[in-house]
Amino acid sequence: MTAMFMTRRIRPLIVCALALAAASAVTTLRAQGPDRRQPPPLGPPPALRLPAVQKGTLANGVPLWLIEQHRVPLVQVNVLLRGGSSLDRAGRYGMASLVAAMLDEGAGSRSALELADAVEFLGAELSTSSSFDYSAIRMSSPVRNLDAALPLMADVLLRPTFPANELDRLRKERLTALVQAQDNPAAIIGYAFPRVVFGPAHRYGTPATGLAPALTAITPDDVRAFYREHYTAGHAAVVVVGDITLADAKARLDRAFTGWSSTAGAAPTAAPIPTAPQLTRREVVIIDKPGAAQSQIRIGWVGVPRSTGEYAILQVLNTILGGSFTSRLNQNLRERNGYTYGASSGFDMRTSAGPFLAGAGVQTDKTAEALREFFVELDGIRKPVPAAELDKAKNYVALGFPAEFETSRDLAQKLEEMIVFSLPDDTFQSFVGAVTRVTAAEVQQAADRYIRGDRMAVVVVGDRKVIEPGIAALKLGPLRVVPVEEFFK
Amino acid sequence: MTRRWRWRVVLATVIGLATGVLAAAARPPKFAYQRVTLPNGLVAILHQDRSTPIVNIQLWYHVGSKDERPGRTGFAHFFEHLMFKGSRNVEPEQHTSIIASVGGQANAYTTEDTTVFWQTVPSQYLPLALWMEADRLATLRIDQDTFVREREVVKEERRMRIENQPYGRLNEIIYEQAFTTHPYRHPVIGSMDDLNAATLEDVRDFYATYYVPSNVTVVIAGDFDVAEAEGLVRQYLGRVPKAERAVPRDIPREPAQKAEKRVVVAENVPLPAVVVAHHITYDGHPDAYPLHIAAKVLSDGQSSRIYQRLVYQSGLALTAFGQANLIEHPNLFYAAAIVNPGQSPEAVEKALIAELDRIKAEGVSPRELQRSKNQFARDYILGRETVQQKATHLAHAEVLHADITTADGEFDIFQNITQADVKRVAGTYFTPQSRVVIHIMPKGGLQ
Numbered sequence: 042m043t044a045m046f047m048t049r050r051i052r053p054l055i056v057c058a059l060a061l062a063a064a065s066a067v068t069t070l071r072a073q074g075p076d077r078r079q080p081p082p083l084g085p086p087p088a089l090r091l092p093a094v095q096k097g098t099l100a101n102g103v104p105l106w107l108i109e110q111h112r113v114p115l116v117q118v119n120v121l122l123r124g125g126s127s128l129d130r131a132g133r134y135g136m137a138s139l140v141a142a143m144l145d146e147g148a149g150s151r152s153a154l155e156l157a158d159a160v161e162f163l164g165a166e167l168s169t170s171s172s173f174d175y176s177a178i179r180m181s182s183p184v185r186n187l188d189a190a191l192p193l194m195a196d197v198l199l200r201p202t203f204p205a206n207e208l209d210r211l212r213k214e215r216l217t218a219l220v221q222a223q224d225n226p227a228a229i230i231g232y233a234f235p236r237v238v239f240g241p242a243h244r245y246g247t248p249a250t251g252l253a254p255a256l257t258a259i260t261p262d263d264v265r266a267f268y269r270e271h272y273t274a275g276h277a278a279v280v281v282v283g284d285i286t287l288a289d290a291k292a293r294l295d296r297a298f299t300g301w302s303s304t305a306g307a308a309p310t311a312a313p314i315p316t317a318p319q320l321t322r323r324e325v326v327i328i329d330k331p332g333a334a335q336s337q338i339r340i341g342w343v344g345v346p347r348s349t350g351e352y353a354i355l356q357v358l359n360t361i362l363g364g365s366f367t368s369r370l371n372q373n374l375r376e377r378n379g380y381t382y383g384a385s386s387g388f389d390m391r392t393s394a395g396p397f398l399a400g401a402g403v404q405t406d407k408t409a410e411a412l413r414e415f416f417v418e419l420d421g422i423r424k425p426v427p428a429a430e431l432d433k434a435k436n437y438v439a440l441g442f443p444a445e446f447e448t449s450r451d452l453a454q455k456l457e458e459m460i461v462f463s464l465p466d467d468t469f470q471s472f473v474g475a476v477t478r479v480t481a482a483e484v485q486q487a488a489d490r491y492i493r494g495d496r497m498a499v500v501v502v503g504d505r506k507v508i509e510p511g512i513a514a515l516k517l518g519p520l521r522v523v524p525v526e527e528f529f530k
Numbered sequence: 531m532t533r534r535w536r537w538r539v540v541l542a543t544v545i546g547l548a549t550g551v552l553a554a555a556a557r558p559p560k561f562a563y564q565r566v567t568l569p570n571g572l573v574a575i576l577h578q579d580r581s582t583p584i585v586n587i588q589l590w591y592h593v594g595s596k597d598e599r600p601g602r603t604g605f606a607h608f609f610e611h612l613m614f615k616g617s618r619n620v621e622p623e624q625h626t627s628i629i630a631s632v633g634g635q636a637n638a639y640t641t642e643d644t645t646v647f648w649q650t651v652p653s654q655y656l657p658l659a660l661w662m663e664a665d666r667l668a669t670l671r672i673d674q675d676t677f678v679r680e681r682e683v684v685k686e687e688r689r690m691r692i693e694n695q696p697y698g699r700l701n702e703i704i705y706e707q708a709f710t711t712h713p714y715r716h717p718v719i720g721s722m723d724d725l726n727a728a729t730l731e732d733v734r735d736f737y738a739t740y741y742v743p744s745n746v747t748v749v750i751a752g753d754f755d756v757a758e759a760e761g762l763v764r765q766y767l768g769r770v771p772k773a774e775r776a777v778p779r780d781i782p783r784e785p786a787q788k789a790e791k792r793v794v795v796a797e798n799v800p801l802p803a804v805v806v807a808h809h810i811t812y813d814g815h816p817d818a819y820p821l822h823i824a825a826k827v828l829s830d831g832q833s834s835r836i837y838q839r840l841v842y843q844s845g846l847a848l849t850a851f852g853q854a855n856l857i858e859h860p861n862l863f864y865a866a867a868i869v870n871p872g873q874s875p876e877a878v879e880k881a882l883i884a885e886l887d888r889i890k891a892e893g894v895s896p897r898e899l900q901r902s903k904n905q906f907a908r909d910y911i912l913g914r915e916t917v918q919q920k921a922t923h924l925a926h927a928e929v930l931h932a933d934i935t936t937a938d939g940e941f942d943i944f945q946n947i948t949q950a951d952v953k954r955v956a957g958t959y960f961t962p963q964s965r966v967v968i969h970i971m972p973k974g975g976l977q
Contacts, residue, residue, distance in 0.1 A: 158901065366626050376679075379679040379683050402686070432631075444582070
């Protein structure tokens with residue numbers, strides 16, 4: 042029913058056009074009556090009607106946030122555990138991710154396969170995941186099967202068995218994936234860029250899933266100890282969205298989660314990750330991949346945490362620079378030059394300051410030209426933004442906001458964000474207004490502070506013998522060639 | 531009513547279901563929609579859903595890579611890109627820019643069978659979107675510079691998706707080995723040589739042939755007034771002139787495969803991969819639905835038979851997956867596995883074929899059948915949550931099934947499938963003579 046398809050667009054979405062003049066030798070391909078010379082007039086934008094967030098507490102003290110959504114007979118239940126990979130100890134990077142992945146590899150009286158079968162038989166979906174900021178167990182179930190599905194979720198949360206053979210299997214899968222990643226430039230850059238910006242010691246310098254030495258060293262006892270320490274009620278919160286009321290959800294969850302320790306006397310959440318030292322000078326790192334079909338480019342440095350007071354300004358700023366299809370980077374590198382299928386930029390905002398990065402996969406023989414254009418835009422964004430371009434970006438962010446609240450999953454995601462980053466209750470209600478008030482001066486100040494192309498790391502994975510001379514000629518700064526394996530140690 | 535009754539028979543045979551919790555999934559409400567054919571041949575489908583103040587507009591052009599001429603593979607997708615390069619009243623790339631400036635999203639995609647352009651906008655911008663869609667259907671403008679530059683973008687897309695990814699050519703290899711004649715043999719993205727050979731003259735021909743009102747279905751789903759929306763469709767799209775000739779449908783058929791085909795290819799991959807494929811039927815054929823169930827039980831997810839056997843139990847494979855690719859013309863079911871270090875492709879092939887033989891001999895268990903139906907019911911609901919998803923289902927039914935009622939009729943069809951249906955289609959299609967076996971070996975031998 043679904044066919045393989047090629048999307049035209051890059052994932053990071055769409056904005057601000059540089060009004061391109063119509064080219065001269067244009068052929069009109071078909072004659073047509075003059076009914077479309079003027080675009081239709083535009084009405085006023087619709088008001089954002091955000092659904093009400095209801096808050097309660099489970100019997101053991103765990104916060105429960107809920108949005109009623111009665112359009113489809115489904116309930117989404119997400120249990121969040123604060124911390125995530127930020128809790129990984131030195132030498133054990135990858136632990137939180139592995140523990141989360143192990144939760145449903147055997148729980149209660151069921152093996153991994155029995156559990157998967159039981160969940161699927163109910164027409165439910167259950168997944169576990171872990172990011173830098175938190176781990177989560179998420180379940181979606183038909184409302185009529187919820188009472189049968191919640192005990193399965195409770196097993197995964199409260200009674201995981203961590204079988205040694207499943208740990209070995211998962212570990213082997215991850216180690217093999219690491220070997221495969223070293224053959225894939227798009228994957229290599231995902232390991233290399235954070236390592237160059239954050240270094241080997243800072244947690245953000247290694248992907249959440251970790252690398253071979255730590256993965257190999259983790260024992261079943263390590264997994265159990267991490268689980269016991271961090272999967273406690275005191276670190277948890279529950280988000281529910283769907284065809285259910287707060288009282289009903291609370292009653293069912295209390296029943297299902299009987300025996301989950303109380304939050305009383307719970308240890309405080311671990312100290313947040315320290316902010317990484319900012320880069321101070323531009324440096325170029327080339328990772329050689331002979332015969333690569335494209336060069337993968339990432340340019341960036343330490344960005345901002347989600348708690349930044351300049352959130353709305355940075356959304357507008359990034360929309361102008363590289364957050365959407367019609368942003369400057371994509372207009373330049375794709376539309377004007379055809380170097381790439383898509384160029385984009387973004388702030389990865391976490392509890393602590395994650396990276397800002399701009400990047401693209403580009404034609405091997407245009408790598409230096411593409412880098413030059415990246416810096417044209419990274420420098421250009423620090424100059425005053427024309428009013429029309431600013432307005433367009435603000436409209437893009439503000440008018441597009443209601444569509445982010447369409448599905449139960451969207452709503453649950455928004456609640457997760459509020460809880461994990463301790464955002465104020467009016468975060469979403471006030472967002473559109475905050476965007477509307479962003480000024481050109483604020484964008485320029487933010488660009489001047491957060492987008493300093495002259496101090497960023499430039500990381501390129503590609504065919505060295507073809508790309509190095511051109512890159513060196515740009516004289517961007519000190520240039521190092523680093524073997525792929527260095528980033529997987 | 532017969533259906534409900536049959537349901538209970540199925541349930542009664544399911545072990546351990548005394549509680550009755552697991553009764554058939556509640557049937558979601560049917561789509562309400564209005565279908566209109568305009569004098570110029572364009573079909574419009576309007577589905578009102580006022581829950582979020584947005585509207586999704588999709589134009590489905592019934593042309594895809596299977597309509598491409600020999601030597602012009604990739605052209606349908608390339609043309610999709612060109613549709614953003616401006617028309618009489620809209621500047622190049624202004625379409626996306628205008629949609630963005632009103633907080634909307636716009637994109638497009640090309641499949642073997644269709645080319646789809648969509649946008650989701652705050653609801654009051656529906657007229658704007660229809661205005662731009664009508665303009666590019668009626669008066670596309672392409673010059674040589676734009677054409678050449680956009681071709682570079684498409685080539686980069688191919689490098690990114692296919693050439694720079696390990697196993698990125700897996701699909702291409704399967705299809706070029708399994709098909710001899712039908713254009714499904716070539717990938718939607720096309721070959722570099724064919725992209726380089728395309729000319730502006732090809733653009734004009736393709737536009738005049740396929741980008742005509744009678745080849746378009748527009749679906750609008752979301753927060754709008756139906757009468758008003760119909761008026762807008764007539765005002766903008768209704769005024770595009772009718773085509774002078776019918777859209778050609780002379781696509782070469784694939785001759786039946788007479789004997790098993792075996793191939794070994796060398797590729798730039800870290801570990802060997804094994805593919806076992808079978809020629810199957812098309813989307814909408816009565817056998818397609820039981821085939822979906824067979825494919826789900828065999829190869830969808832971690833509880834599937836192939837994953838269990840090859841990954842969990844024997845450790846033969848690093849990963850294993852498969853799918854029934856049911857599209858407009860007869861296509862393939864395939865199962866693929868990446869061979870674990872130290873294991874042999876021969877053993878992996880044997881295990882894959884053993885699972886296909888087992889489903890032929892034994893069919894699926896009552897529990898597997900029920901699980902598939904419950905998963906299908908869930909996917910059905912989750913897959914119709916957004917206005918974009920709803921519009922997509924309606925368009926798919928209209929364009930590819932030529933029967934819009936299947937947009938929700940499929941729910942009942944699936945829920946009525948029996949064990950015998952699944953066993954029968956497995957026996958029909960998973961035969962040795964329809965089989966294609968491919969071993970993809972690392973260049974330069976095993977590492």
